Amino acid sequence: MRSADRATAVFLFALSVAFAAGALKYYSWWGPGGPGSAFLPFCLGIVMALLALLLLFKSFRSSDTGSGWLPRGEGLRNMLVVLGATVLFVALLKTIGMILGTALYLTIMIRTLGRHPWWMTVAIAVAAAGFNWLIFVHWLRVPFPEMGIWIF
C-alpha cells in the first residue's frame, strides 16, 4: 500500500503540475469582466499538487509496510482474464459487431470462468445477445456496429 501511495502521489503531482501549467499557457487567466477559462483549472491543479505532496509525506510517515495490495494466484488470473477479454471485445467491436460479439464474449467468458456445461453456456450467450438486440436495436434503434453481410 505504501509504495502504491507513493507512486500515486508522484503521478498525481506530475499530472497536476502539467494541468496547471497547461492552463496558464494555453488559456486565458482573466476574461472580460471576470475569471477566464484558465482560472479554475489552474487552481485545481495547484490544490491537487498539494494533496499529492501530502499523500507522499504521509506515505513516508506510515509504518504500514504494505504486503501486496494486488491479488495473487487465481484471483489475479480471473481479474486479468476478465480485463483481457473485455479489452479484446472492445477492440474488435467494429469488426465483429455488437450482437455477434456479445454472444462470443459471453460464451468464452462463462466457459473459462465457471466451467459450466456447453448447452447452458450457449443458451445464456444467445439469450443475452437476443435480449440486447431486442432492447437496443429493435426498441431503442441504436445503430450498433454490424459485421459486413451479417444482419447483426
Add this chain to the structure above:
Amino acid sequence: MDFLSNLQLGFSIAFTPFNLMMAVAGVTVGILIGALPGVGPPSGVAMLLPLTFGMDPTSGIIMLAALYAGTMYGGTITAVLINTPGESASVVTCLDGYQMALQGRAGAALGIAAIGSFIAGTVGVVLLMLVSPALAKWALSFGPPETFALMLLGLTTCTMLAGDDPLKGYISMVLGLMLAMVGYDIISGDARYGFGIPEMMDGVDFLPVAIGLFGLGEVLHGAEQAGKAQPATGRLRLRDVLPGMADWARCKWAIVRGTAMGFAVGVLPGAGPTVASFLAYTVEKRVAKEPEKFGKGEIKGVAGPESANNAAATGAMVPMLTLGIPGSATTAIMLGGLMMWGLRPGPMLFEKNPQFVWGLIASQYIANILLLILSTLFIPLFVRAVRIPYSILMPLIVVFCITGAYSLKNNVWDVGQMLVFGVIGYLMKKLGYSPAALVLALVLGPLAERALRQSLIISDAGVGIFFTRPISGVLMVLALLAVAVPVVRAFLRK
C-alpha cells in the same frame, strides 16, 4: 388547493399503463441489482440510464427512482442470507440479520425489513411532497454565490463521508473536478485539454465514467473473489416472511426512528442511505434497554437501518429535485440523466416541468406498494437469483456496461472511455479512493465553475461575496467545517 391538483396530475401520469410498467420493471430490477453482490445502486442506475433515452423523461425517472428504492431492499436479502451486503447501505444489516438467519429467523428479518422499508419509503414520499415545493420556492432566490456555496457543501460533505481516509476522498473529488474541466468552456469557448481530439473537446461524459467506475470496476474487483464459494441458503416460503405480532411490537419505534433519521440524513447534500443506516443502527443500540443483544440477532438492528436507508433514498431526491444538488453517487447519476433528457435541474423544475416532478412523486407511492408486494410474494424467486454464480453474472454485467456506454452517443470512443475508467475504478477501490466523490464532482464541476465565475463577475473579483451574503455565508462556513473536521480529528488522534 394547488397542492392536491398537483398530486392528482401526478397520479394521472403515474397510473398510465406504460409508467406503471416502468415502476414494476424498476422495482424488480432494483431488487435484483441490490441483491447481487458487486452491483449496487449507482451501477444499476448508470447501466439502466441508456435504456431511458428512447422514453419520455418522466417514464425514465419513474423507472430509475423505483430502481433506487428496490436496491435498498434487495441488498437486505444477501445481507441476511449470506452475510454479504448487496450494496453499502445494507452493511449494518449483516450484523443482526445474518445472526437471525443462523437462528432460523431469516424470514422474520426479511419481513420486518420489507415492512420497515414500505413504511419508511411511504412516509418519505409524503415528506418529499411537503418539503420540496417550499424548498424550491426558497431556492428561487438563490444567486450564483448561493449556488456555488451549496455545491461546495455537497462536494465536501460527500467527500468527508466517503471513506476512512479523508485525504484520498479529496484527491478523488479534485480529480473529478479536473476531469470536468476537459472540453469546451461555456463562457470563453476555449476547448480545454482537447489535444485536438474531437471527442475530447466535447468533454468527459459522466455516464461512461460512472458505468466504468461502478459497473466494470466492481466486476474486476469481484473477479478476484470469484473462486471463493458462496454458502448455500435455506428455503424460504411466503409464510416465513410475515413477521409475528411480537416482532412487530418490538420494532415499531425502531421503524419510526429509522424513518425520521433516514429522511433527514438523505436530505443533506452529500449524505445518503449508507450514512443513514449506520446512524440508525448506532442510535438503536444506544436507546435499547438490552444493547448487549445487538450483533446477536436483534430484530431492531434490522428494522431501524432498513427503514432508514429507504427513507434516505427518498430524502436524497429532495436536494436533487429542488436545488439540483445530488446527495449521493446514485442521485448524481440521476441528475446527469436529467440533464441528458434536456431538463434543467434546480428550483425551476417544479414550475416548468410539474408533470415530471409530480409524476415522479406519485409513482414513488406506487413503487413502495409494489416493493412491499414483490418483496413478500416473490421472495423465494429473489432468493434463487442470489445464487446465480458469479462466473455467469460477471460477463453479463460487462456486456451491459459496454452496450450502455455505446448507446449513449453510438460511438466506440465512449466504450473505450468506460473501459479506462473501469480499470481506474478497480484501482481506486483497491487503494481506498472514492469513486462516488469523483462522479459527484464530475457532474457538479461544470455547474460549479459557472456559478463561481458568475459570482466573481458580479463581485468584480472579490471573494467576499461568498461570505457577506447571509445564505451563502452560512453554507460556505458549513462547507469549510466539513473540510476542517476530519483534519482536526486526524490531528487529535496523534
